[in-house]
Amino acid sequence: MLAERTALFKRLDTAAAWTAAKAAAASTEHIIDLTAEEIRSDLAPMVREGTIIAINRNINRDTEIGPTTKLREAIARRISSETGQPWSRDEVAVTSGSKHALFNAAMVLLNPGDEVLIPVPHWTSFPAQVLLAGGVPIFIETRDNNYVPKPSDLAAAVTSRTKAIVVNTPNNPTGTIYDCETLTEIAQLAAERDLWIVFDECYGAFAHAPHTHHPILSIAPAARHRTLIVNSFSKSLALTGWQIGYLAGPESVIDAALALQRDTACNPDVICQHALLHHLDSGDDVFQQKLQRHVSEARTLGLSILSTLKSIPRPAAQGGFHFYLDLKGWRQSTKGPGPEFTADDVVNVLLMDAGVATVSGTIFGDSDGVRLSYGIDLGSLDKALRRLSATLNTWN
Incomplete structure (x- = not known):
């Protein structure tokens, strides 16, 4: 018999969201991964x-x-x-x-x-x-x-x-x-x-x-x-x-x-x-300043594209390198006669239809949010967010 605390591991396991996204991204160049907890960069x-x-x-x-x-x-x-x-x-x-x-x-x-x-x-x-x-x-x-x-x-x-x-x-x-x-x-x-x-x-x-x-x-x-x-x-x-x-x-x-x-x-x-x-x-902070400039440029680019979302507020993105989309009002306004969709459903559609891997807010205790990392190169970020915005703006 295993210790009782091992029952917590399944409940607390958040790796599935990243595993699915990375598996999809590895299977085709079509997928752009916005799930990362990191900035893509060379070593300092x-x-x-x-x-x-x-x-x-x-x-x-x-x-x-x-x-x-x-x-x-x-x-x-x-x-x-x-x-x-x-x-x-x-x-x-x-x-x-x-x-x-x-x-x-x-x-x-x-x-x-x-x-x-x-x-x-x-x-x-x-x-x-x-x-x-x-x-x-x-x-x-x-x-x-x-x-x-x-x-x-x-x-x-x-x-x-x-x-x-x-x-x-x-x-x-x-x-x-x-x-x-x-x-x-x-x-x-x-x-x-x-x-x-x-x-x-x-x-x-x-x-x-x-x-x-x-x-x-x-x-x-x-x-x-x-x-x-x-x-x-x-x-x-x-x-x-x-x-x-x-x-x-x-x-x-x-x-x-x-x-x-x-x-x-x-x-x-x-x-x-x-x-x-x-x-x-x-005492060399040149590398860190370079990272900060890259993240700032990515944020500016991303906010410009995300401002085209019709019913989802533009994220504040005050710090870090993640955009967090608040889906609550949008989900309520697009609710149809069928089953109510969740952030998990949105993430799946973005992966399959837009070719963009994102993280559902459900793993962060929030069923109305989606997290996007912008710590990647600007070209990939531009392409990913335009696909994402187009998909969400034509959601059916």
Whole structure:
């Protein structure tokens, strides 16, 4: 007999959406894939150089539990600059990507039955990690407030079992950036009700003017002792395949997370650590600026094409590199005598009729949304969005 928790894996498995899309894309050049969680890019030059240096030095030994002290120090300096507060290496754990950081946070914070507030639509790992830790995800709807949770709704959902609030900005899948007022009120609520804040800012490098990403501790420094920062280099440096990120927070939490990490995933790849450290020490942000320009150009192109949609609002796409289509009003206006169609149906039609692979909002807890990634080359993006718009505008 398998452990009871294995029943969660099927329920939490979101890979099917991507697997189907990628299988279709692999079978024919006709399919353009807009499902990706990444920016299509070459390797950052300083990361490449750091990799070669590490290999030429025959670095192949495990790093100390931590992992690399110098890398933790470099990340602490980065967080200090972003938040305006001094951070030390003892407040940083290097992880195998942001999912690993979220897992560590859930496992060291939550007791069975503890509740965690999660705004919807949400990245799939948030409820998954809560459930695996024995917690209870409590979902907060955001559509009626432009995908930003109302602090009053969060406050109304707090019970004696509530342990934490998940804050994901820029948001995946919606691309929404939380404003300073909302972040301030969330921090105040956390202080009043003695809650943790899990602050996921993995898309923070991509905020599109006039919108600005605000690390929550830069505007609510008093929340530091109750805030965990989750981030990775997968997006900002286009290193999705490297799986390297970090968890930052109070030293007691980081100590517990590292103790857990010692007996589970251990340390991220040693070559990745040295390569990333070389990049951070170089102070070279030319590559990241290049990525930001590409994403900005893709966003401008995409919004221009999506503005031709007749009954679907143009997505805000304030940050990150995803467009999120709100289908609710359009689905209601096109409802016919037959069975009501869902976002899953829309995704299937776009795949088969338009040749465009997208992601249904149902995996993000929203049956009225479709997510499109624009981290691809501009030519393919132009073609994909024109096909998509034509199909949705002639929906029957």
